[in-house]
Amino acid sequence: MELFNKILIKGAREHNLKNVDLEIPRDSFVVITGLSGSGKSSLAFDTIYAEGQRRYIESLSSYARQFLNMLEKPDVDLIEGLSPAISIEQKSTAGNPRSTVGTVTEIYDYLRLLYARVGKVYCYNCGRPVDKQSSDQIIETILNEFDEKKIQVLAPVVRGRKGHYKELFQEIIRDGFLRVRVDGELKELIDDFKVDRYKTHDIEIVIDRMKVNSTSRYRIRQSVEVALNYGNGNLIINDGDQDYWYSRNFACAHCGIGFQELAPNSFSFNSPYGSCPECDGLGEKKELDVNLIIPDMEKTINQEGLAPLGKPRNIWFFNQLESIAEKFGFTYDTPFNKLTDEQWNILLHGSKEKIPFKYTYGGGRTVTYMHKFGGVLNYIKHYYDNTSSGKIREWAESYMNTKTCSTCKGGRLKKESLAVKINDLNIADVTFLSIEKCSQFFKTLKLTGREEIIAKQILKEITSRLEFLINVGLDYLTLDRRASTLSGGESQRIRLATQIGSQLSGVLYVLDEPSIGLHQSDNVKLINSLKNLRDIGNTVIVVEHDRETIESSDYIIDLGPEAGEHGGEICVRGNTE
Incomplete structure (x- = not known):
């Protein structure tokens, strides 16, 4: 050679x-x-x-x-x-719980970019699309969508709040408006008009009523500008059958919930801008398991049935528990499976009311305190959350199991980020798919002309990397699979x-x-x-x-x-x- x-x-x-x-x-x-x-x-x-x-x-x-x-x-x-x-x-791969198949292969980086550029934002509360439109765009939409239809232009001023709103109605009358819609019903405004102060209400000002056609552009423009002004950037068009919401804010016009402009870090579970605040972007949490704390329901407190705490002794927790047992009718010799639902709940979760507790100090002096009882679960959790000792954390964790985060359902992201979708799937839904199904999803993805131009190079990188994984026999994995479990x-x-x-x-x-x-x-x-x-x-x-x-x-x-x-x-x- x-x-x-x-x-x-x-x-x-x-x-x-x-x-x-x-x-x-x-x-x-x-x-x-x-x-x-x-x-x-x-x-x-x-x-x-x-x-x-x-x-x-x-x-x-x-x-x-x-x-x-x-x-x-x-x-x-x-x-x-x-x-x-x-x-x-x-x-x-190293046991970093934040490392997944998606992050290791860099596919997730491209997914974040894709969702930030062409993802459609939906309100996490009502599920409606969240759009940000200029006044001109709203006017053009009305002219195109409601041509030759009779419409009402409404300005939402109250959404789901209690009150009689007498002063608000007086102000609306002074501004020259004659009608409002209250909880879906049209009302003529009179001087002393008010609503039930103890009920929640939706109130909209009727700005204008008209028939849309090519000659009504100027009138529509005037009405839209007025409605957006009174509605704090939002307006409603009613065509007699249903309401259509429009907003020039990046917010849900129906719920009033604001959304931040999308960026790649909105979908990063390693960033505070995207991670679920409940599980800190891990998709799972350690939670106390009652079956580990009380492994034998036939035992009693005196028989060391509370595994984390052992035998009763003169410490603050057991002094509280003794008073709780006396007040709610059980003893340290009552088997756990004989406790009533109320007694069981008090033992685990504590009391809402303050209860007198007797505590005996070393010198024999006994003092009575009024205090709430936190319960066994909160007692362990308090030490787990506040200690700097590795041994105490290890002690608490021995009575815990890892469970999927109930807030993000394992998606790792905050609810605003999980409300962004492409073809009805949010970014977590895509990572839950097998690599083979994920590849099929992107190959059949339907985008608008503008979206295709924006996403073309991003999709090329995603599909090619997915294909490489399929070609090395990993089509069964999912992108959310933890790297440490491979x-x-x-x-x-x-x-x-x-x-x-x-x-x-x-x-x-x-x-x-x-x-x-x-x-x-x-x-x-x-x-x-x-x-x-x-x-x-x-x-x-x-x-x-x-x-x-x-x-x-x-x-x-x-x-x-x-x-x-x-x-x-x-x-x-x-x-x-």
């Missing part, structure tokens, strides 16, 4: 390698095979990868090197022809798909048995992915036992003849022919 077309190794003695001399073709798909312990990893990872990575790090500035771990120089006389090396081993093989194939998506060239990739656990059909896809990585100008070295992978390679290196001290020699090398 010519010098620039090969990796030249002389005198490799790392671990059990026995002075190995070897030439490996560059820009090829190379398989290193052999018995377990024969020296495959010593050659691939501890010699070739280690030296490639070490040389790359040495080429960086001293400032950059201080942030990187320098690998030791392998025991080898000479290695030439190396490229910057990337190792993709079979190991699980197997070593799944993590390796995800990193492989990410590298394919990065389209790097001139790189040396070293992989450790990527075919483990794959179905035959998925193995073919994996092999094709490795070949694609080679075809864009990379050297791919794979430690592998799979026969199909070996037969599909460009070059084979067989180490042996046996394992351990009886291995470390090149038995066979050459192309598959």
Whole structure:
């Protein structure tokens, strides 16, 4: 082989390698095979990868090197022809609970961008679309949608609030308006007009009534401007059958709920601008489990039935509990399964009223206090939320289970972000889909002409990355799957798909048995992915036992003849022919 077309190794003695001399073709798909312990990893990872990575790090500035771990120089006389090396081993991704398949592959970053640019905002309270329109846009919509129809232009001034609003009606009369709509009914205004102050009301001023046609543009403009002014940027058009809401604010015209302008960080569960405030963007919470706190319902308090607290003793909690038991008619010898619903609720959740408690100090002095009893659950939660002690937190967590967040339903985002949808799915709904279904969703996505122009490049990145994951046999995963729950093989194939998506060239990739656990059909896809990585100008070295992978390679290196001290020699090398 010519010098620039090969990796030249002389005198490799790392671990059990026995002075190995070897030439490996560059820009090829190379398989290193052999018995377990024969020296495959010593050659691939501890010699070739280690030296490639070490040389790359040495080429960086001293400032950059201080942030990187320098690998030791392998025991080898000479290695030439190396490229910057990337190792993709079979190991699980770090246990960061915020790391998901979507974030690791960067697909979620593109999803955030897509939803920020073409997502449709809906009110999380009433489900109506939230639009921000200029006065001119509202006027054009009225002319187009209500042509030759009779309409009423209404200005909403009160939404779901109590009061008699006598002063408001007087002000409306002074401004020259004759009619209002109260709770859906038209009313003529008189001097002493008022409504029931103890009921909630919706009140709108009737600004104008007209028939829409091409000659009514000026009148519509005047009415719209007046209605928007009185309605604080909102107006209603009623055509006799139903109401149509319009707003020049980025807010729900019906509920009056304001929304922030969309940005990518609105959909980031790692940012306070997007994360669910209840679970802090984790999608789940630790909650106390009564079955762990009271594991045996037949036991009593005296029998240490309250597992976190043990035997009753002279501490503030048990002094409170003793008074509670006396007041509500049970004792420390009452089995938990004999407690009434009221007694059970008081024991767990506490009392709303203040109750007298007796506390005996060390000197024998007894004092009575009036205090609310917080209950067993709140007692443990108080320590969990306020302690800085790792041991106390560990104690409290031993009586907790992890449950899906009841606020975001596992979506990790605040309700405003989850109310943004594309084709009826919010961003969390998309991450709940399998990668195969997610790919189908984006391939059949229907957008308007303007939205297609905006989303074209974003969709290209999303669909290509999804396709890479499918091609390495990961079509069954979901984008919200925690990276820490992936197997070593799944993590390796995800990193492989990410590298394919990065389209790097001139790189040396070293992989450790990527075919483990794959179905035959998925193995073919994996092999094709490795070949694609080679075809864009990379050297791919794979430690592998799979026969199909070996037969599909460009070059084979067989180490042996046996394992351990009886291995470390090149038995066979050459192309598959």
